[in-house]
Amino acid sequence: MLSLQVAFLLVFPALVIVGALKDATSYTIPNWISAVLILAFFPAAFALGAAPAAIGVHAAIGAVALVIGIAMFALGWIGGGDAKLFAAAGLWLGWPAASTYLFVTCIAGGVLAVGLLNLRSTQMRSLVQMGPPWFVRLATPGENVPYGLAIAIGALVAFPGSTLMQAFAAG
Template sequence: MLLQFQALLLAVCPALLIVAALKDATSYTIPNWISLALILAFFPAALAVGLPIGALGGHLAIGAAALVAGMAMFALGWIGGGDAKVFAAAALWLGWPAILPFILVTALAGGALAVGLLAMRSMMLRRYVASGPAWLSRLAEPGENVPYGVAICVGGLVALPGGDLVRLLAAGAPL
């Protein structure tokens, strides 16, 4: 029963990342409640799997560093404010060394997303998208933003299994 409870707590992160990606793709916004829920859910999940206090400090430091990096990317106009916050909240869940694949996969997924949107926004493909739902037509509009929350979600989903929390759950013992 304890294992199922721990797994349920850990499932909050991927579920919220998926919600963030869907919200970003359909509305170009990621509500603050998603980032806040990710942050708040991290603590009971970490406690439930027995994350050592030293590792908890590392997770907090990585989350803070990711927030600073996200704020810098937002200031440069590379990503939106919601993207910066959900990036930091996801980084909090990952810790070291899972943050490295998270950053790499997020960057690669962002590049693939940008290329896909450029293709969808071309004159040849845009007419086919126009008959779809309004949010899809908006994605196909030239000059629109890139919903980078989708890339953050992909990076988080790929990196999460290598993070401390999932490893502790799988091992059933502290690091």
């Protein structure tokens, strides 16, 4: 049972990292990443002995995160894949880790934006041109911000405080 619990718990960090890397290199987060996160949450929660009420709280946090993500998408702040990843990660984190997730994601997003502004400056253009195509695109002025990176950082920082990780540590 322990190895099954560990396998389920590894799904979360693995997929948010894959989502971040995919976003950084292609400006897309495939739907399958968020779908697998959502589908894997429920067996993971049951394998870790989460109570139905706790699973309901997780689902509510995921729903609130989806509404926030949709609002940010509607405002043009993030892409649709970012909104879905944001919600799927919120589902996994539960309360009180969701507050850490939101805070760290906002801070990481700000740091990412400032870093990209510097990377996209005229002073960096000649150095950037020597990089791989995905990096050149990342450093192109006017390009979008791959917010999946900030989402992954927030999710990974908050994950140890999630109710699922706490249940695993207690078990």
